[in-house]
Amino acid sequence: xxxxxxxxxxxxxxxxxxxxxxxxxxxxxxxxxxxxxxxxxxxxxxxxxxxxxxxxxxxxxxxxxxxxxxxxxxxxxxxxxxxxxxxxxxxxxxxxxxxxxxxxxxxxxxxxxxxxxxxxxxxxxxxxxxxxxxxxxxxxxxxxxxxxxxxxxxxx
Amino acid sequence: xxxxxxxxxxxxxxxxxxxxxxxxxxxxxxxxxxxxxxxxxxxxxxxxxxxxxxxxxxxxxxxxxxxxxxxxxxxxxxxxxxxxxxxxxxxxxxxxxxxxxxxxxxxxxxxxxxxxxxxxxxxxxxxxxxxxxxxxxxxxxxxxxxxxxxxxxxxx
Numbered sequence: 001x002x003x004x005x006x007x008x009x010x011x012x013x014x015x016x017x018x019x020x021x022x023x024x025x026x027x028x029x030x031x032x033x034x035x036x037x038x039x040x041x042x043x044x045x046x047x048x049x050x051x052x053x054x055x056x057x058x059x060x061x062x063x064x065x066x067x068x069x070x071x072x073x074x075x076x077x078x079x080x081x082x083x084x085x086x087x088x089x090x091x092x093x094x095x096x097x098x099x100x101x102x103x104x105x106x107x108x109x110x111x112x113x114x115x116x117x118x119x120x121x122x123x124x125x126x127x128x129x130x131x132x133x134x135x136x137x138x139x140x141x142x143x144x145x146x147x148x149x150x151x152x153x154x155x156x
Numbered sequence: 157x158x159x160x161x162x163x164x165x166x167x168x169x170x171x172x173x174x175x176x177x178x179x180x181x182x183x184x185x186x187x188x189x190x191x192x193x194x195x196x197x198x199x200x201x202x203x204x205x206x207x208x209x210x211x212x213x214x215x216x217x218x219x220x221x222x223x224x225x226x227x228x229x230x231x232x233x234x235x236x237x238x239x240x241x242x243x244x245x246x247x248x249x250x251x252x253x254x255x256x257x258x259x260x261x262x263x264x265x266x267x268x269x270x271x272x273x274x275x276x277x278x279x280x281x282x283x284x285x286x287x288x289x290x291x292x293x294x295x296x297x298x299x300x301x302x303x304x305x306x307x308x309x310x311x312x
Contacts, residue, residue: 048229049229052223052227052229054219054230054252055219055252060211063210064211067208073205073209073210073212075210087248088251088276089251090245090248091248092243092244092247095244096210096213117282118274125273126244
């Protein structure tokens with residue numbers, strides 16, 4: 001779907017609200033929403049520590065919710081909004097769920113797999129390619145992460 | 157842990173039993189077990205179609221089970237046995253779960269991310285590296301896959 005800049009920012013703000021839920025639990029603050037026909041069909045935030053589940057990144061939680069909502073593993077015609085560039089696991093999961101479009105806020109130079117370390121989403125050898133857009137509410141998405149890590153270093 | 161060849165084959169046979177459970181549901185037959193101190197603490201098989209969950213590969217199901225068993229997202233001191241080379245998503249998940257050792261049966265030239273398309277598990281830029289061994293019960297692990305795809309082509 002082609003969303004306007006204003007719509008994209010509104011969905012990214014919802015992803016940021018999810019990131020804040022992670023922050024409240026003292027988790028790395030990343031949030032995600034999956035949108036179909038202009039409606040959110042799955043939401044997620046990083047909950048690894050809270051749930052003691054290694055795979056429970058924001059994107060995985062949102063994909064699981066959207067799969068349940070659609071009663072289908074295929075998330076055709078959806079757009080995934082996530083505050084930070086997806087890691088290797090989540091980039092693989094986005095392809096496996098057949099999500100055609102990803103919008104992320106800020107890059108993750110250290111672990112990102114949608115352009116930084118790897119470019120999984122556009123790899124022509126894999127059987128699903130994803131349109132990727134970045135930079136939506138970039139500063140806010142980066143800032144909540146920077147603040148989190150700064151506070152964590154202070155506590156130590 | 158250092159397991160003997162005989163022990164490795166016994167654990168891979170358990171992974172093959174899981175693959176057969178997937179096969180019974182007409183799913184791509186891949187199975188996985190996670191072992192700690194010689195005991196299986198998590199089992200999984202591909203259940204994408206059965207559960208309508210895009211991320212429900214054998215390795216993810218086994219990691220989720222092992223996380224629940226240990227009540228921890230960290231699967232330190234474990235070995236993951238899987239019949240087929242892990243994909244991008246599962247290789248990412250193995251690293252995120254801090255699994256130190258992976259043994260897989262047969263390569264996946266098309267989608268494998270532990271040596272074939274990518275080499276995620278030994279990437280020095282990521283903050284967790286995994287010792288990888290392959291070739292345990294390779295023929296049996298490959299054969300159950302080949303038979304499945306041959307039958308599927310026949311049905312079409």
